[in-house]
Amino acid sequence: MSKATIYDVAGAARVSLATVSRAINNPEKVKPETRERVLRVIEELGYKPNAFAKGLASRKSTTVAVIVPDMSRASIAEMMNGIADIARVYKYAILLYILDHEETPEEDILKEIVAAQVDGILYLNDEITEKQYDFLLKIKNEYQIPLVLTNTIYPGSDEIPSVSIDYEKAGYEITKKLIEDGRHNIYMVSTVRKYMVNDLKEAGYLRAISEANLTPRIMRTSGRISINTEHFNEYFKDHKVDGIVAVRDSIAVSFMNVARENHVKIPEDISVAGFQNTKYALLARPQLTCVDVPIYDIGAVGMRLLTKLMNQEDITEPRVKLDHSLVLRDSTINT
Amino acid sequence: MKKDFLILNDQGVHARPATALVSKANEFKSNITLTLDRVTVDLKSIMGVLSLGITRGSLVTIEAIGPDEIHALEELEKVVKTLNLK
Numbered sequence: 001m002s003k004a005t006i007y008d009v010a011g012a013a014r015v016s017l018a019t020v021s022r023a024i025n026n027p028e029k030v031k032p033e034t035r036e037r038v039l040r041v042i043e044e045l046g047y048k049p050n051a052f053a054k055g056l057a058s059r060k061s062t063t064v065a066v067i068v069p070d071m072s073r074a075s076i077a078e079m080m081n082g083i084a085d086i087a088r089v090y091k092y093a094i095l096l097y098i099l100d101h102e103e104t105p106e107e108d109i110l111k112e113i114v115a116a117q118v119d120g121i122l123y124l125n126d127e128i129t130e131k132q133y134d135f136l137l138k139i140k141n142e143y144q145i146p147l148v149l150t151n152t153i154y155p156g157s158d159e160i161p162s163v164s165i166d167y168e169k170a171g172y173e174i175t176k177k178l179i180e181d182g183r184h185n186i187y188m189v190s191t192v193r194k195y196m197v198n199d200l201k202e203a204g205y206l207r208a209i210s211e212a213n214l215t216p217r218i219m220r221t222s223g224r225i226s227i228n229t230e231h232f233n234e235y236f237k238d239h240k241v242d243g244i245v246a247v248r249d250s251i252a253v254s255f256m257n258v259a260r261e262n263h264v265k266i267p268e269d270i271s272v273a274g275f276q277n278t279k280y281a282l283l284a285r286p287q288l289t290c291v292d293v294p295i296y297d298i299g300a301v302g303m304r305l306l307t308k309l310m311n312q313e314d315i316t317e318p319r320v321k322l323d324h325s326l327v328l329r330d331s332t333i334n335t
Numbered sequence: 336m337k338k339d340f341l342i343l344n345d346q347g348v349h350a351r352p353a354t355a356l357v358s359k360a361n362e363f364k365s366n367i368t369l370t371l372d373r374v375t376v377d378l379k380s381i382m383g384v385l386s387l388g389i390t391r392g393s394l395v396t397i398e399a400i401g402p403d404e405i406h407a408l409e410e411l412e413k414v415v416k417t418l419n420l421k
Contacts, residue, residue: 296349300354320386
Protein backbone atom coordinates (compact mmCIF):
# COMPACT_ATOMS: atom_id res chain seq x y z
CA MET A 1 0.00 0.00 0.00
CA SER A 2 1.32 3.44 -0.81
CA LYS A 3 1.89 5.97 1.96
CA ALA A 4 -1.23 7.70 3.26
CA THR A 5 -1.45 11.40 2.44
CA ILE A 6 -3.36 14.25 4.01
CA TYR A 7 -5.90 13.89 1.12
CA ASP A 8 -6.63 10.30 2.18
CA VAL A 9 -7.14 11.41 5.77
CA ALA A 10 -9.44 14.27 4.79
CA GLY A 11 -11.49 11.97 2.54
CA ALA A 12 -11.87 9.20 5.11
CA ALA A 13 -12.72 11.61 7.93
CA ARG A 14 -15.09 13.63 5.68
CA VAL A 15 -13.43 16.94 6.55
CA SER A 16 -11.42 19.55 4.64
CA LEU A 17 -7.63 19.54 4.33
CA ALA A 18 -7.47 22.60 6.56
CA THR A 19 -9.36 20.79 9.31
CA VAL A 20 -6.94 17.87 9.22
CA SER A 21 -4.06 20.31 9.51
CA ARG A 22 -5.73 22.16 12.38
CA ALA A 23 -6.52 18.92 14.20
CA ILE A 24 -2.79 18.17 14.18
CA ASN A 25 -1.30 21.61 14.72
CA ASN A 26 -3.96 23.71 16.49
CA PRO A 27 -6.25 21.18 18.16
CA GLU A 28 -7.99 23.87 20.22
CA LYS A 29 -9.48 25.29 17.01
CA VAL A 30 -11.30 22.06 16.15
CA LYS A 31 -14.38 20.58 17.81
CA PRO A 32 -13.33 17.68 20.07
CA GLU A 33 -15.52 15.14 18.19
CA THR A 34 -14.02 16.18 14.85
CA ARG A 35 -10.53 16.09 16.23
CA GLU A 36 -11.04 12.63 17.65
CA ARG A 37 -12.38 11.37 14.32
CA VAL A 38 -9.44 12.85 12.41
CA LEU A 39 -6.88 11.42 14.83
CA ARG A 40 -8.54 8.00 14.64
CA VAL A 41 -8.34 8.05 10.85
CA ILE A 42 -4.72 9.19 11.01
CA GLU A 43 -3.93 6.21 13.19
CA GLU A 44 -5.90 3.79 11.02
CA LEU A 45 -4.22 4.93 7.82
CA GLY A 46 -0.79 5.35 9.39
CA TYR A 47 -0.50 8.90 8.07
CA LYS A 48 2.74 10.67 9.05
CA PRO A 49 2.89 14.45 8.58
CA ASN A 50 6.04 15.44 6.69
CA ALA A 51 8.35 17.22 9.12
CA PHE A 52 9.84 19.44 6.42
CA ALA A 53 6.48 20.43 5.06
CA LYS A 54 5.25 21.07 8.57
CA GLY A 55 8.21 23.35 9.25
CA LEU A 56 7.66 25.23 6.00
CA ALA A 57 3.93 25.66 6.44
CA SER A 58 4.04 26.90 10.00
CA ARG A 59 7.31 28.78 9.42
CA LYS A 60 8.64 27.07 12.49
CA SER A 61 11.38 24.49 12.56
CA THR A 62 11.60 21.87 15.22
CA THR A 63 15.28 22.36 15.69
CA VAL A 64 17.53 23.16 18.60
CA ALA A 65 20.96 24.70 18.29
CA VAL A 66 23.68 23.14 20.41
CA ILE A 67 26.68 25.38 21.00
CA VAL A 68 29.81 23.56 22.12
CA PRO A 69 33.30 24.90 22.82
CA ASP A 70 35.26 21.95 21.43
CA MET A 71 33.88 18.66 20.19
CA SER A 72 37.08 16.71 20.92
CA ARG A 73 36.68 16.95 24.68
CA ALA A 74 35.54 13.60 26.11
CA SER A 75 32.96 15.29 28.34
CA ILE A 76 31.37 17.17 25.44
CA ALA A 77 31.15 14.02 23.33
CA GLU A 78 29.38 12.07 26.10
CA MET A 79 27.07 15.01 26.82
CA MET A 80 26.06 15.01 23.13
CA ASN A 81 24.94 11.37 23.53
CA GLY A 82 22.48 12.43 26.24
CA ILE A 83 21.32 15.46 24.26
CA ALA A 84 20.81 13.48 21.06
CA ASP A 85 18.87 10.66 22.77
CA ILE A 86 16.39 13.06 24.36
CA ALA A 87 16.15 15.23 21.23
CA ARG A 88 15.12 12.08 19.39
CA VAL A 89 12.50 11.17 21.98
CA TYR A 90 10.93 14.64 21.65
CA LYS A 91 11.49 14.75 17.87
CA TYR A 92 13.84 17.71 17.65
CA ALA A 93 16.66 17.95 15.15
CA ILE A 94 20.02 19.29 16.28
CA LEU A 95 22.08 22.02 14.67
CA LEU A 96 25.62 21.87 15.99
CA TYR A 97 27.90 24.89 16.34
CA ILE A 98 31.51 24.38 17.44
CA LEU A 99 33.15 27.55 18.71
CA ASP A 100 36.79 26.46 18.86
CA HIS A 101 37.13 25.94 15.15
CA GLU A 102 35.39 29.12 14.18
CA GLU A 103 37.18 32.26 13.13
CA THR A 104 33.89 34.10 13.51
CA PRO A 105 33.25 35.88 16.81
CA GLU A 106 30.75 34.14 19.06
CA GLU A 107 28.28 37.00 18.82
CA ASP A 108 28.06 36.58 15.06
CA ILE A 109 27.48 32.85 15.45
CA LEU A 110 24.67 33.57 17.90
CA LYS A 111 23.11 36.02 15.45
CA GLU A 112 23.30 33.35 12.78
CA ILE A 113 21.52 30.94 15.13
CA VAL A 114 18.74 33.44 15.80
CA ALA A 115 18.37 33.99 12.06
CA ALA A 116 18.06 30.23 11.56
CA GLN A 117 14.81 30.40 13.59
CA VAL A 118 15.70 27.61 15.96
CA ASP A 119 13.22 26.72 18.69
CA GLY A 120 15.75 26.62 21.47
CA ILE A 121 19.43 26.79 22.32
CA LEU A 122 21.57 24.54 24.49
CA TYR A 123 24.70 26.42 25.48
CA LEU A 124 27.61 24.18 26.50
CA ASN A 125 30.40 26.74 26.43
CA ASP A 126 31.76 26.97 29.96
CA GLU A 127 33.79 30.13 29.39
CA ILE A 128 30.99 32.64 29.93
CA THR A 129 31.88 36.29 30.40
CA GLU A 130 29.47 38.97 31.57
CA LYS A 131 29.26 40.31 28.04
CA GLN A 132 28.38 36.89 26.65
CA TYR A 133 25.79 36.32 29.34
CA ASP A 134 24.15 39.65 28.55
CA PHE A 135 24.00 38.71 24.90
CA LEU A 136 22.42 35.35 25.77
CA LEU A 137 19.84 37.18 27.89
CA LYS A 138 19.05 39.41 24.94
CA ILE A 139 18.38 36.33 22.79
CA LYS A 140 16.15 34.92 25.50
CA ASN A 141 14.20 38.10 26.21
CA GLU A 142 14.09 40.00 22.91
CA TYR A 143 13.95 37.09 20.49
CA GLN A 144 12.03 34.82 22.88
CA ILE A 145 14.24 31.82 22.22
CA PRO A 146 14.51 29.52 25.26
CA LEU A 147 18.06 28.81 26.39
CA VAL A 148 19.57 26.31 28.82
CA LEU A 149 23.15 26.34 30.09
CA THR A 150 24.30 22.73 30.10
CA ASN A 151 27.20 21.68 32.33
CA THR A 152 28.02 25.29 32.87
CA ILE A 153 26.72 27.85 35.24
CA TYR A 154 26.77 31.61 35.53
CA PRO A 155 27.12 32.35 39.25
CA GLY A 156 25.82 35.91 38.99
CA SER A 157 22.33 35.08 37.74
CA ASP A 158 19.87 32.26 37.26
CA GLU A 159 17.70 34.02 34.74
CA ILE A 160 18.90 31.48 32.18
CA PRO A 161 18.23 27.99 33.60
CA SER A 162 21.19 25.67 33.98
CA VAL A 163 21.97 21.99 34.56
CA SER A 164 25.17 20.90 36.26
CA ILE A 165 26.48 19.25 39.40
CA ASP A 166 27.48 21.08 42.56
CA TYR A 167 31.04 21.69 41.42
CA GLU A 168 32.02 23.56 44.56
CA LYS A 169 30.95 20.64 46.76
CA ALA A 170 32.66 18.14 44.46
CA GLY A 171 35.89 20.16 44.62
CA TYR A 172 35.63 20.20 48.39
CA GLU A 173 35.03 16.45 48.67
CA ILE A 174 37.83 15.34 46.37
CA THR A 175 40.32 17.66 48.12
CA LYS A 176 39.21 16.32 51.50
CA LYS A 177 39.87 12.81 50.21
CA LEU A 178 43.50 13.73 49.49
CA ILE A 179 43.82 15.35 52.92
CA GLU A 180 42.59 12.05 54.39
CA ASP A 181 45.37 10.35 52.41
CA GLY A 182 47.69 12.34 54.69
CA ARG A 183 48.73 14.81 51.99
CA HIS A 184 49.89 18.32 52.92
CA ASN A 185 51.16 19.83 49.70
CA ILE A 186 48.08 19.48 47.58
CA TYR A 187 47.96 21.36 44.32
CA MET A 188 44.89 22.16 42.37
CA VAL A 189 45.82 22.01 38.70
CA SER A 190 43.39 24.26 36.91
CA THR A 191 43.25 25.97 33.55
CA VAL A 192 44.74 29.30 32.54
CA ARG A 193 41.58 30.06 30.63
CA LYS A 194 38.75 31.10 32.88
CA TYR A 195 36.05 28.45 32.89
CA MET A 196 33.11 29.01 35.23
CA VAL A 197 32.97 25.40 36.39
CA ASN A 198 36.71 25.35 37.12
CA ASP A 199 36.33 28.44 39.28
CA LEU A 200 33.73 26.54 41.32
CA LYS A 201 36.01 23.51 41.65
CA GLU A 202 38.74 25.87 42.88
CA ALA A 203 36.39 27.41 45.44
CA GLY A 204 35.65 23.94 46.85
CA TYR A 205 39.35 23.09 46.93
CA LEU A 206 40.11 26.32 48.80
CA ARG A 207 37.38 25.61 51.37
CA ALA A 208 38.78 22.13 52.16
CA ILE A 209 42.38 23.40 52.28
CA SER A 210 41.56 26.27 54.61
CA GLU A 211 39.53 23.98 56.90
CA ALA A 212 42.59 21.76 57.25
CA ASN A 213 44.88 24.78 57.80
CA LEU A 214 46.99 23.92 54.77
CA THR A 215 48.48 26.31 52.26
CA PRO A 216 46.46 26.70 49.07
CA ARG A 217 48.49 25.97 45.94
CA ILE A 218 46.91 26.53 42.58
CA MET A 219 48.79 25.85 39.38
CA ARG A 220 47.24 26.94 36.12
CA THR A 221 48.16 25.23 32.92
CA SER A 222 46.80 24.46 29.49
CA GLY A 223 44.23 21.78 28.65
CA ARG A 224 46.45 20.78 25.75
CA ILE A 225 48.54 17.71 26.62
CA SER A 226 51.56 18.78 24.56
CA ILE A 227 51.74 22.06 26.47
CA ASN A 228 50.92 20.89 29.99
CA THR A 229 53.41 17.99 29.83
CA GLU A 230 56.23 20.45 29.33
CA HIS A 231 54.77 22.80 31.92
CA PHE A 232 54.58 20.04 34.59
CA ASN A 233 58.19 19.02 33.93
CA GLU A 234 59.34 22.58 34.40
CA TYR A 235 57.08 23.61 37.28
CA PHE A 236 57.44 20.63 39.61
CA LYS A 237 61.26 20.64 39.40
CA ASP A 238 61.30 23.08 42.30
CA HIS A 239 57.81 22.80 43.84
CA LYS A 240 57.15 20.25 46.56
CA VAL A 241 54.01 18.27 45.81
CA ASP A 242 52.32 15.19 47.32
CA GLY A 243 48.77 15.62 46.08
CA ILE A 244 47.14 16.71 42.81
CA VAL A 245 43.52 17.57 42.12
CA ALA A 246 43.19 18.28 38.41
CA VAL A 247 40.09 19.94 36.98
CA ARG A 248 39.92 17.39 34.16
CA ASP A 249 40.79 13.68 33.95
CA SER A 250 42.97 14.29 30.94
CA ILE A 251 45.10 16.80 32.85
CA ALA A 252 45.44 14.39 35.82
CA VAL A 253 46.54 11.55 33.53
CA SER A 254 48.96 13.86 31.76
CA PHE A 255 50.47 14.68 35.18
CA MET A 256 50.74 10.98 36.10
CA ASN A 257 52.59 10.29 32.87
CA VAL A 258 55.09 13.05 33.60
CA ALA A 259 55.53 11.68 37.15
CA ARG A 260 56.19 8.22 35.79
CA GLU A 261 58.84 9.50 33.40
CA ASN A 262 60.52 11.14 36.39
CA HIS A 263 60.38 7.89 38.43
CA VAL A 264 57.89 9.32 40.91
CA LYS A 265 55.50 6.67 42.24
CA ILE A 266 51.72 7.15 42.15
CA PRO A 267 50.10 6.85 44.70
CA GLU A 268 53.03 6.20 47.08
CA ASP A 269 54.70 9.58 46.50
CA ILE A 270 51.79 11.61 45.12
CA SER A 271 48.02 11.05 45.29
CA VAL A 272 46.33 12.12 42.06
CA ALA A 273 42.66 12.79 41.41
CA GLY A 274 40.66 14.19 38.51
CA PHE A 275 37.20 15.33 37.50
CA GLN A 276 34.66 13.71 35.20
CA ASN A 277 35.35 9.96 35.14
CA THR A 278 35.87 9.77 31.40
CA LYS A 279 37.37 6.75 29.71
CA TYR A 280 40.83 8.25 30.25
CA ALA A 281 40.42 7.60 33.99
CA LEU A 282 39.96 3.89 33.31
CA LEU A 283 42.62 3.67 30.63
CA ALA A 284 45.31 5.26 32.82
CA ARG A 285 47.68 3.19 34.97
CA PRO A 286 47.22 3.40 37.84
CA GLN A 287 43.52 3.93 37.22
CA LEU A 288 42.46 7.40 38.26
CA THR A 289 40.48 8.36 41.35
CA CYS A 290 37.98 11.01 40.34
CA VAL A 291 34.74 12.85 40.80
CA ASP A 292 32.18 11.06 38.69
CA VAL A 293 30.18 13.67 36.82
CA PRO A 294 26.99 12.19 35.30
CA ILE A 295 27.76 13.90 32.03
CA TYR A 296 25.32 11.99 29.79
CA ASP A 297 22.59 12.77 32.35
CA ILE A 298 23.48 16.45 32.36
CA GLY A 299 23.08 16.50 28.57
CA ALA A 300 19.81 14.55 28.74
CA VAL A 301 18.33 16.70 31.50
CA GLY A 302 19.49 19.90 29.78
CA MET A 303 17.71 18.87 26.59
CA ARG A 304 14.58 17.83 28.51
CA LEU A 305 14.52 21.12 30.38
CA LEU A 306 14.77 22.92 27.05
CA THR A 307 11.83 20.95 25.60
CA LYS A 308 9.78 22.03 28.62
CA LEU A 309 10.70 25.67 28.06
CA MET A 310 9.93 25.39 24.33
CA ASN A 311 6.48 24.03 25.22
CA GLN A 312 6.01 26.82 27.74
CA GLU A 313 5.69 24.37 30.60
CA ASP A 314 6.47 25.62 34.08
CA ILE A 315 9.81 24.68 35.49
CA THR A 316 10.19 24.47 39.23
CA GLU A 317 13.91 25.02 39.61
CA PRO A 318 16.04 27.19 37.31
CA ARG A 319 19.26 25.65 38.60
CA VAL A 320 19.09 21.88 38.27
CA LYS A 321 21.87 20.10 40.15
CA LEU A 322 22.43 16.40 39.59
CA ASP A 323 24.26 14.12 42.03
CA HIS A 324 27.95 13.37 41.69
CA SER A 325 30.04 10.74 43.48
CA LEU A 326 33.68 9.98 44.24
CA VAL A 327 35.17 6.98 42.49
CA LEU A 328 38.21 5.75 44.40
CA ARG A 329 40.82 3.94 42.32
CA ASP A 330 44.54 3.22 42.56
CA SER A 331 45.90 6.74 42.04
CA THR A 332 45.09 7.53 45.69
CA ILE A 333 45.90 5.56 48.87
CA ASN A 334 42.34 4.89 50.10
CA THR A 335 43.06 3.56 53.58
CA MET B 336 0.98 -3.50 41.37
CA LYS B 337 4.60 -3.08 42.45
CA LYS B 338 7.89 -4.89 42.38
CA ASP B 339 11.38 -4.44 43.87
CA PHE B 340 14.52 -4.52 41.79
CA LEU B 341 18.19 -4.61 42.71
CA ILE B 342 20.19 -2.51 40.29
CA LEU B 343 23.40 -4.34 39.44
CA ASN B 344 24.85 -2.69 36.34
CA ASP B 345 27.93 -0.50 36.72
CA GLN B 346 26.30 2.72 35.65
CA GLY B 347 23.26 2.34 37.91
CA VAL B 348 20.16 3.97 36.46
CA HIS B 349 22.00 6.67 34.55
CA ALA B 350 22.68 7.55 30.96
CA ARG B 351 21.29 5.20 28.29
CA PRO B 352 19.85 2.70 30.80
CA ALA B 353 17.75 5.48 32.36
CA THR B 354 16.59 6.70 28.95
CA ALA B 355 15.67 3.13 27.99
CA LEU B 356 13.60 2.66 31.14
CA VAL B 357 11.78 5.99 30.74
CA SER B 358 11.08 5.36 27.05
CA LYS B 359 9.60 1.95 27.90
CA ALA B 360 7.47 3.41 30.71
CA ASN B 361 6.06 5.96 28.28
CA GLU B 362 4.63 3.19 26.12
CA PHE B 363 1.99 2.46 28.77
CA LYS B 364 -1.14 4.20 29.93
CA SER B 365 -0.70 3.33 33.62
CA ASN B 366 0.83 5.72 36.11
CA ILE B 367 4.28 4.35 36.77
CA THR B 368 6.56 5.46 39.58
CA LEU B 369 10.04 4.63 40.76
CA THR B 370 10.97 4.78 44.43
CA LEU B 371 14.44 4.89 45.97
CA ASP B 372 14.86 5.46 49.71
CA ARG B 373 11.28 6.69 50.12
CA VAL B 374 11.70 9.26 47.35
CA THR B 375 9.20 8.59 44.58
CA VAL B 376 9.43 9.99 41.06
CA ASP B 377 7.46 9.56 37.85
CA LEU B 378 9.18 6.82 35.82
CA LYS B 379 7.93 8.56 32.67
CA SER B 380 10.03 11.64 33.49
CA ILE B 381 13.67 11.59 32.46
CA MET B 382 14.43 14.51 34.76
CA GLY B 383 12.77 12.80 37.71
CA VAL B 384 14.58 9.52 37.20
CA LEU B 385 17.99 11.09 36.63
CA SER B 386 17.56 13.35 39.66
CA LEU B 387 17.44 10.26 41.91
CA GLY B 388 21.05 9.34 41.11
CA ILE B 389 20.51 5.57 41.32
CA THR B 390 23.87 3.85 41.64
CA ARG B 391 24.88 0.19 41.42
CA GLY B 392 23.58 -1.80 44.38
CA SER B 393 20.47 0.35 44.90
CA LEU B 394 17.17 -1.31 45.74
CA VAL B 395 14.34 0.39 43.89
CA THR B 396 10.59 -0.18 43.68
CA ILE B 397 8.64 0.22 40.48
CA GLU B 398 4.90 0.64 40.85
CA ALA B 399 2.36 0.69 38.03
CA ILE B 400 -1.28 1.64 38.55
CA GLY B 401 -3.70 1.59 35.65
CA PRO B 402 -5.34 -0.51 32.93
CA ASP B 403 -2.10 -2.03 31.61
CA GLU B 404 -0.18 -2.28 34.89
CA ILE B 405 0.59 -6.00 34.64
CA HIS B 406 1.94 -5.76 31.12
CA ALA B 407 3.87 -2.57 31.98
CA LEU B 408 5.60 -4.18 34.91
CA GLU B 409 6.48 -7.27 32.87
CA GLU B 410 8.04 -5.17 30.14
CA LEU B 411 9.90 -2.92 32.57
CA GLU B 412 11.24 -6.00 34.34
CA LYS B 413 12.62 -7.17 30.99
CA VAL B 414 14.41 -3.83 30.53
CA VAL B 415 15.86 -3.92 34.06
CA LYS B 416 17.05 -7.52 33.54
CA THR B 417 18.74 -6.66 30.25
CA LEU B 418 20.46 -3.71 31.91
CA ASN B 419 21.63 -5.76 34.88
CA LEU B 420 23.24 -8.36 32.66
CA LYS B 421 25.38 -5.79 30.92
